[in-house]
Amino acid sequence: MIPTPLLEKFGRVYAAGDLVFCEFEDGSECFVVHSGEVSIIKISGGSEKILAILKEGDIFGEMGVLEKKPRTATAMALTELTVLALDLRGLQAMVQAQPFFAFTLGKTLGRRIIQSFRHVSNLSIENPRVRVVDMLLWKMEEPKEEGGLHVTPHSLAEIADFVGLPFQEVERVMKEYSDLGRVKILADKIVISDVRSMKRLLKL
Amino acid sequence: MADDLLFQENAVIYFERDPSGSIFLIRAGKVELTYEIPGSAPRVLGPGEILGLADSLGEHARIETARAMTDVTASKISVEELRFMLTNNVQIGLKVVTSLCGELRMLDEMIVTRMRGGDTDAYGKGVGLKMIAEHFKQKGMNRAARYAYGKYLDTDPDPMDALDGALQLGSLCERDAEIQLAMEIYEMLAREFASDPRPKLALTRVRQVLDTFGDRI
Numbered sequence: 462m463i464p465t466p467l468l469e470k471f472g473r474v475y476a477a478g479d480l481v482f483c484e485f486e487d488g489s490e491c492f493v494v495h496s497g498e499v500s501i502i503k504i505s506g507g508s509e510k511i512l513a514i515l516k517e518g519d520i521f522g523e524m525g526v527l528e529k530k531p532r533t534a535t536a537m538a539l540t541e542l543t544v545l546a547l548d549l550r551g552l553q554a555m556v557q558a559q560p561f562f563a564f565t566l567g568k569t570l571g572r573r574i575i576q577s578f579r580h581v582s583n584l585s586i587e588n589p590r591v592r593v594v595d596m597l598l599w600k601m602e603e604p605k606e607e608g609g610l611h612v613t614p615h616s617l618a619e620i621a622d623f624v625g626l627p628f629q630e631v632e633r634v635m636k637e638y639s640d641l642g643r644v645k646i647l648a649d650k651i652v653i654s655d656v657r658s659m660k661r662l663l664k665l
Numbered sequence: 666m667a668d669d670l671l672f673q674e675n676a677v678i679y680f681e682r683d684p685s686g687s688i689f690l691i692r693a694g695k696v697e698l699t700y701e702i703p704g705s706a707p708r709v710l711g712p713g714e715i716l717g718l719a720d721s722l723g724e725h726a727r728i729e730t731a732r733a734m735t736d737v738t739a740s741k742i743s744v745e746e747l748r749f750m751l752t753n754n755v756q757i758g759l760k761v762v763t764s765l766c767g768e769l770r771m772l773d774e775m776i777v778t779r780m781r782g783g784d785t786d787a788y789g790k791g792v793g794l795k796m797i798a799e800h801f802k803q804k805g806m807n808r809a810a811r812y813a814y815g816k817y818l819d820t821d822p823d824p825m826d827a828l829d830g831a832l833q834l835g836s837l838c839e840r841d842a843e844i845q846l847a848m849e850i851y852e853m854l855a856r857e858f859a860s861d862p863r864p865k866l867a868l869t870r871v872r873q874v875l876d877t878f879g880d881r882i
Contacts, residue, residue: 563751
């Protein structure tokens with residue numbers, strides 16, 4: 462929970478679709494999400510690749526304020542968004558006002574490094590089929606109830622973005638698995654009906 | 666509080682996939698970090714640098730193998746001790762966070778390189794911002810495009826490029842204050858172009874921009 466005085470001093474509101482910052486611009490602030498959602502994206506070759514979707518309590522743009530280098534991605538509000546915009550002094554004020562903030566920020570960064578490391582590992586898989594399956598299983602959520610469905614809560618287009626392959630190639634691979642009854646492709650998610658055989662593929 | 670440990674040259678401090686839960690602050694010597702990911706380069710850390718920070722804070726198994734390249738002295742610090750240090754010393758907190766940022770930036774650059782098939786595609790700042798602005802304009806996301814064109818103009822591009830950018834920005838403006846600001850940019854450009862060796866072309870372009878804005882004010 463962000464203390465009100467900090468919110469009054471450093472709070473900033475964005476409408477859905479607004480850019481908080483843009484890749485390549487110089488950064489001097491980092492942001493703590495107070496409410497709403499923000500998407501971190503890379504734009505290349507006319508397409509957008511989603512790196513992360515961040516929510517309340519998440520921190521982003523910290524590299525701009527601490528390393529003073531150009532932004533490496535674009536941050537766009539997905540909903541109405543309220544953030545704390547902190548420059549270095551604001552960040553220090555936040556660390557002093559909230560003793561746990563540096564530790565929380567460290568944990569957030571640690572988790573993001575692990576995610577990025579995992580992503581690099583996925584992108585190093587040369588076989589496109591194996592890369593897609595590895596991504597599906599990585600992003601798969603545990604069933605909410607015993608015997609429940611295994612679901613990867615991303616569309617085919619999002620999976621194609623994550624694995625850095627053309628959409629048509631990912632669609633072709635997924636259609637084969639769909640025809641074999643191993644997955645069910647829905648508009649915004651993929652249901653994995655046969656997790657065991659998909660996992661076996663990764664071991665080949 | 667922390668235990669100082671000595672590792673002889675070539676000793677493995679930890680292997681990839683070992684459990685984490687503690688960091689090592691290098692006091693003396695050099696440590697090589699290697700990764701199982703194909704194509705990843707080893708890293709070398711020295712005195713004052715920290716091993717195992719991201720995986721300990723991210724509550725994950727070790728993501729690299731750490732080997733002593735020389736005799737190494739390092740302080741082993743548990744996550745609990747680290748939490749105490751971070752919450753009691755702003756400077757240590759900022760140092761640790763900065764170190765993590767560097768690591769994250771390195772990984773994010775690897776992701777981008779691999780997504781682009783090894784093509785690092787190093788845009789200059791101005792070219793990159795213009796590319797992003799055009800992308801959003803094409804998608805009809807005018808507010809996002811306007812923001813990116815504004816940042817593009819901040820990079821002080823060549824006058825003709827600036828005029829192109831200003832023309833685009835002007836076509837996307839909706840609010841009076843933004844139009845006023847854009848007008849000021851155009852007037853400044855017009856003055857600059859007046860002494861340009863290609864004044865005719867330049868002034869024609871300026872007039873084109875001003876006409877665009879004339880309809881809106």
